[in-house]
Amino acid sequence: LNVTLQVWDIGGQTLGGKMLDKYVYGAHGVLLVYDITNYQSFENLEDWFSMVKKANEESNIQPVVSLVGNKIDLEHMRTVKADKHQRFCLENSLVSQFVSAKTGDSVHLCFQRVAAEILGVKLNKAEIEQSQRIVKAELVDYPQDEGPIRQENTQQSKICSVQ
Numbered sequence: 411l412n413v414t415l416q417v418w419d420i421g422g423q424t425l426g427g428k429m430l431d432k433y434v435y436g437a438h439g440v441l442l443v444y445d446i447t448n449y450q451s452f453e454n455l456e457d458w459f460s461m462v463k464k465a466n467e468e469s470n471i472q473p474v475v476s477l478v479g480n481k482i483d484l485e486h487m488r489t490v491k492a493d494k495h496q497r498f499c500l501e502n503s504l505v506s507q508f509v510s511a512k513t514g515d516s517v518h519l520c521f522q523r524v525a526a527e528i529l530g531v532k533l534n535k536a537e538i539e540q541s542q543r544i545v546k547a548e549l550v551d552y553p554q555d556e557g558p559i560r561q562e563n564t565q566q567s568k569i570c571s572v573q
């Protein structure tokens with residue numbers, strides 16, 4: 411099943427901006443993203459969630475709302491306890507998710523989950539496992555001083571052929 415999502419990032423704006431409800435009205439899904447190492451960012455979501463509900467008061471469709479704890483790569487610096495997050499989800503029927511935008515951990519799955527919820531389909535095990543796979547790349551520090559590029563033989567062809 412292929413789904414096309416149109417995603418609007420409306421973060422960075424202050425709540426109460428005049429255009430905000432125009433983006434939110436009629437949305438099929440909303441991701442409320444906070445930083446698990448920043449308690450204030452979690453607290454702010456209560457107001458953002460109220461705005462989402464208010465903006466859609468007169469809409470026929472209510473968006474699937476997901477609470478997304480970002481920066482799970484910084485688990486050791488977490489200040490928002492997981493049970494606080496879960497309670498907020500349970501009380502408001504939100505789809506609970508944790509991601510790391512930095513490592514990519516569960517980011518794909520996050521969008522897949524919301525899309526599946528909107529469509530009312532279940533993700534199968536393979537889909538869930540596949541989107542959780544992270545490829546970690548190590549930076550290799552090659553010696554910088556390999557010497558100057560040899561230039562003595564200017565007759566040599568400059569074409570590099572890979573065989």
Ligand SMILES: Nc1nc2c(ncn2[C@@H]2O[C@H](COP(=O)(O)OP(=O)(O)OP(=O)(O)O)[C@@H](O)[C@H]2O)c(=O)[nH]1
Binds near residue numbers: 509
């Ligand atoms: N360690 C870590 N840092 C992250 C992660 N996601 C974002 N950051 C860092 O957090 C800072 C803020 O990221 P932004 O993407 O600007 O956050 P934002 O909420 O979109 O910002 P606004 O749209 O301006 O509200 C940047 O320094 C990012 O590099 C993450 O998953 N892990």
